[in-house]
Amino acid sequence: AEAAELRARLQAVRHTVLVLSGKGGVGKSTFSALLAHGLAADENKQVALLDIDICGPSIPKMMGLEGEQVHQSGSGWSPVYVEENLGVMSVGFLLSSPDDAVIWRGPKKNGLIKQFLRDVDWGEVDYLIVDTPPGTSDEHLSIVQYLSATHIDGAVIVTTPQEVSLQDVRKEINFCHKVKLPIIGVVENMSGFVCPKCKNESQIFPPTTGGAEKMCQNLNVSFLGKVPLDPQIGKSCDRGQSFLAEAPESPATLSYRSIIQRIQEYCEQHHLQEEKIM
Amino acid sequence: TLAERTNLAGVRHILLVLSGKGGVGKSTLSTELALALRNAGKRVGILDVDLCGPSIPRMLRVQDSAVHQCDSGWVPVFVGQDKAIALMSIGFLLERPDDAVVWRGPKKNALIKQFVTDVAWGDLDFLIVDTPPGTSDEHISTVEALRPYQLLGAILVTTPQ
Numbered sequence: 001a002e003a004a005e006l007r008a009r010l011q012a013v014r015h016t017v018l019v020l021s022g023k024g025g026v027g028k029s030t031f032s033a034l035l036a037h038g039l040a041a042d043e044n045k046q047v048a049l050l051d052i053d054i055c056g057p058s059i060p061k062m063m064g065l066e067g068e069q070v071h072q073s074g075s076g077w078s079p080v081y082v083e084e085n086l087g088v089m090s091v092g093f094l095l096s097s098p099d100d101a102v103i104w105r106g107p108k109k110n111g112l113i114k115q116f117l118r119d120v121d122w123g124e125v126d127y128l129i130v131d132t133p134p135g136t137s138d139e140h141l142s143i144v145q146y147l148s149a150t151h152i153d154g155a156v157i158v159t160t161p162q163e164v165s166l167q168d169v170r171k172e173i174n175f176c177h178k179v180k181l182p183i184i185g186v187v188e189n190m191s192g193f194v195c196p197k198c199k200n201e202s203q204i205f206p207p208t209t210g211g212a213e214k215m216c217q218n219l220n221v222s223f224l225g226k227v228p229l230d231p232q233i234g235k236s237c238d239r240g241q242s243f244l245a246e247a248p249e250s251p252a253t254l255s256y257r258s259i260i261q262r263i264q265e266y267c268e269q270h271h272l273q274e275e276k277i278m
Numbered sequence: 279t280l281a282e283r284t285n286l287a288g289v290r291h292i293l294l295v296l297s298g299k300g301g302v303g304k305s306t307l308s309t310e311l312a313l314a315l316r317n318a319g320k321r322v323g324i325l326d327v328d329l330c331g332p333s334i335p336r337m338l339r340v341q342d343s344a345v346h347q348c349d350s351g352w353v354p355v356f357v358g359q360d361k362a363i364a365l366m367s368i369g370f371l372l373e374r375p376d377d378a379v380v381w382r383g384p385k386k387n388a389l390i391k392q393f394v395t396d397v398a399w400g401d402l403d404f405l406i407v408d409t410p411p412g413t414s415d416e417h418i419s420t421v422e423a424l425r426p427y428q429l430l431g432a433i434l435v436t437t438p439q
Contacts, residue, residue: 022331022378024300024411025437055412056298101298103413106383134300134411135330136378137386164305168331171378178380234439 064240
């Protein structure tokens with residue numbers, strides 16, 4: 001009966017993409033936010049961004065929505081809208097103060113995630129992007145379980161180039177295989193820094209074991225691309241602005257856009273294949 | 279239990295390294311702090327309670343080590359130049375390094391309790407406890423399990439943004 005409830009609520013969601021890592025601080029939320037902005041640039045697409053990082057919800061700040069509250073209506077919880085076609089939901093909106101710690105064990109976190117899926121009135125959605133916390137635990141198991149009521153197009157896995165990150169990301173890739181979650185591909189973030197003054201490129205996080213590209217080759221997983229470090233990215237996130245809009249000429253923007261395009265193509269192709277089968 | 283009373287009884291100071299945010303350098307700091315204290319002649323141990331993403335073994339080049347049991351519990355892996363820093367991490371319990379530990383809270387809590395009470399640390403001046411990001415099961419369980427002992431305090435790590 002619960003599964004039927006979830007299925008009914010998520011029926012009008014065409015594509016679902018999970019943004020995962022395994023490693024913390026590699027840019028999952030940043031990527032989720034920019035993916036959402038990038039997809040919502042097409043006014044005809046309805047985009048939903050769901051933040052299931054219960055302990056460290058970054059999405060409200062990154063989307064310029066700090067201080068917003070969730071409203072209830074007859075049809076459920078209303079997402080907070082950044083644009084007409086871009087709605088957001090996060091535990092951040094349920095806190096009375098942004099510094100309030102959510103010190104919950106697994107079962108309580110799972111309960112909220114289920115509520116997010118069951119009670120939020122997303123309406124008709126072309127893309128549901130789900131931002132996750134680092135790890136392979138309750139949140140990840142639950143989201144995959146609850147979303148089995150609809151279908152997940154796949155996961156985008158974010159990493160940085162160094163082995164300490166890749167080590168955790170390989171585990172995440174194994175997690176995806178274990179729960180039969182298709183992997184759309186891996187994004188290598190913070191991949192090199194070009195000095196705006198001397199134009200020299202430095203590897204701030206050297207890929208001592210070949211970086212994400214080599215890992216993808218070894219594990220037969222698609223490599224979606226590299227995004228260089230740009231101090232403007234962090235600034236835009238802190239200010240709740242879309243980096244893509246604030247720095248359209250940055251090499252990082254070009255990388256993000258190319259990766260977003262590849263994700264879109266994957267989802268559309270996937271949909272076409274499904275339609276063919278039906 | 280007798281084991282509980284002996285395993286942490288010889289530890290003078292317990293330090294937690296926390297953040298909330300991931301990827302800010304908790305494990306890096308825990309490792310460097312342990313090495314620096316060891317260099318200053320202290321007896322040091324590291325307890326890595328990041329079950330999903332244990333980074334410490336690789337940072338100390340012991341990712342291929344295994345742990346053994348003795349009468350009082352698990353024997354930590356000894357690391358560092360003089361093999362004098364005691365380390366316990368779930369990394370040592372994995373069959374393969376890429377195996378994902380896909381556990382829900384209760385199972386994580388059980389292992390953390392074991393890590394806190396069932397590792398034969400011996401006499402240490404400092405036990406540094408490295409944690410994963412967040413404020414959830416691992417953190418609640420670690421603090422609860424350490425409550426009967428001399429918890430010196432927590433170091434919080436962040437980046438500027």
